[in-house]
Amino acid sequence: MTTIKEVAKKSGASVTAVSMALNHREDGHVKKDLAEHIRKTAKSMGYRPNPLARSLRTSRTRTIGFISEEIATTPYAGEMILGAQDAASELGYMMLLVNTDGNGNEASEIAALKRYGVDGYLYAKMYDRVSNVPKSLSHEHTVLIDATSSDKKIPYIVPDEVAMGYDATAYLIQSGAERIAYIGCSEGLLAESLRLKGYEKALKDADRPIDPELIVDVDKNGGALKAVSDLFERKRPDAFFCFNDARTWYVYQCAAQRGLEVGRDISVVGIDNNRIIKETFEPQPTTIALPHYEMGYWGARRLISMIEGHDLDSGRNRKTVAQIPPLDAASPVRIRCTLIERGSVANRGTAAGKR
């Protein structure tokens, strides 16, 4: 590891000059061409500042802590972590990861992060609900991901569930569907009521009636399958908006039992896509992708902009992000999701069907 001192010696300048030049603080301190010269020799020597030494001095580490409850309980955690890591990497930050197991190790993990001097915290939940960051974080730079903060000081970032429901439903309407069913979830999740709200709004905006009989909340396994089956018999829907992939499965299953073909007789839009669905269903359901990657990505960027006290350049993220959330501090960020077409929507000669 080459040090600042060695650069100084080689470039014939003082340590101060080198430090100044390397941090682009030449202002009225170091002559322009000397600064250039220093930077060039530094580069040629492959000089990289030692983050430890720098941090010890500045008490800033250019690291952020990612705190996740039960990282592995959902398959989405990986996406979120990846997004956050991508943003951190783009901005020259490192990410420290800790897991909390719900058994009270949270405090000690956070304490560990504090000791290592992270500049800020990403506090990640695994599905949107009203939540609070622990008091030990409330005065630190913190962003809450995938949960709604009740503490208005803490920015949070959640999927735009209403838009999901709206987009899915509007898409089905556009494609010419007549009786659009909503297969919801009986667990009382926040996402459930919000997606339903979007569904209803889309119908209303299209001057369609809302038929409560087309809306079913189902649980799991046999019971759920039966409930969906009953719906098929009762209302013969020609389109389905499904709360999640398990619900999509029930619909496909019921359709198969009746000899109905997805993409011809019925249309299906689902949320997210399990690997099983990818490897077993034909045609693939049209899907709204859950924005876990984006939540991680924008959460980390937001956090770092707070840390650095200024807005960041717009991200050059390699994944397509439907909408760049504003970075003004107060408001929550709602991420709009992307619709992925997969040919499971019947072409009824209309706009969406024709695409």
Place this chain on the structure above:
Amino acid sequence: MTTIKEVAKKSGASVTAVSMALNHREDGHVKKDLAEHIRKTAKSMGYRPNPLARSLRTSRTRTIGFISEEIATTPYAGEMILGAQDAASELGYMMLLVNTDGNGNEASEIAALKRYGVDGYLYAKMYDRVSNVPKSLSHEHTVLIDATSSDKKIPYIVPDEVAMGYDATAYLIQSGAERIAYIGCSEGLLAESLRLKGYEKALKDADRPIDPELIVDVDKNGGALKAVSDLFERKRPDAFFCFNDARTWYVYQCAAQRGLEVGRDISVVGIDNNRIIKETFEPQPTTIALPHYEMGYWGARRLISMIEGHDLDSGRNRKTVAQIPPLDAASPVRIRCTLIERGSVANRGTAAGKR
């Protein structure tokens, strides 16, 4: 943050004495009771060493780097990360996480980890294959996870695929199955041939013939379903060992089409368990859990033992681990997996069926 200097002042000892006492290096340097006294006041002041300062001096950081290719491409990554993080946390280490995207950012991410001074590297792949760590890591403390190293200097840790196939098949044999089919994967994965080997060995050990017609390698979607369907017609197997959850789905689907009931007419043992399967199948397939958590956990422990140059106490891991791998440096570690019964095995009045 209280510093060593403050502790020195309060306890009336010198900084040196405090440092010695706190690191339990009193040996012949600090009187036993003074050391005790120092430790007590340090504790009462809530003193915690500043890792940055310590690292600057010792050039050891008590951090490890977790390098993962495309963290989010499989749902298992979360498990692996979690396992590694748990082990690190237990042993007082922090984990820095970086992602490599296969587009050549690997070198720069590793360089970043190096600059931050991590003590060792976990190089994680997402399924077992023959692989090498990049040259930049070959002289560092490195453990390869979920891949077989061709460089014999690098320890690696992989699932015991043969044991998986053996256990699953032996279990089906014990439960009284007659015609045990193997539904494999046509992608040519290492896991595929190893699990098949286990399947064959179990049959051989039980003096059962190996019927090639009971062994099918299938791809995905419709083609796979048809192949499994043909197998049902051709051989009427009464038990199935499935390479993964998608294969399990094909079997359930074919059974349903024929009015066969899993757990009564046929027995199924699968690998791993997708959420869709959990929420839709009844009864649940008997499953062999993939050991991603364990690979992460034991990988990190192995790494840290290398870093510290000595074996570690046996882990008090909160998850049950089938077998504690030996920590002798040279050999690869193969993790034996856990069989999880879920009532999908027909009770034919035999040992396994009765459990």
Place this chain on the structure above:
DNA sequence: TTGTAGGCGTTATCAG
């Protein structure tokens, strides 16, 4: 415009 010196919190060396 440049260079010197002090300090961030630790650990390690080396006289007392």
Place this chain on the structure above:
DNA sequence: CTGATAACGCCTACAA
């Protein structure tokens, strides 16, 4: 046994 003191690499007053 004990306690100054010098590093570790970097930043930044402040003096030249």
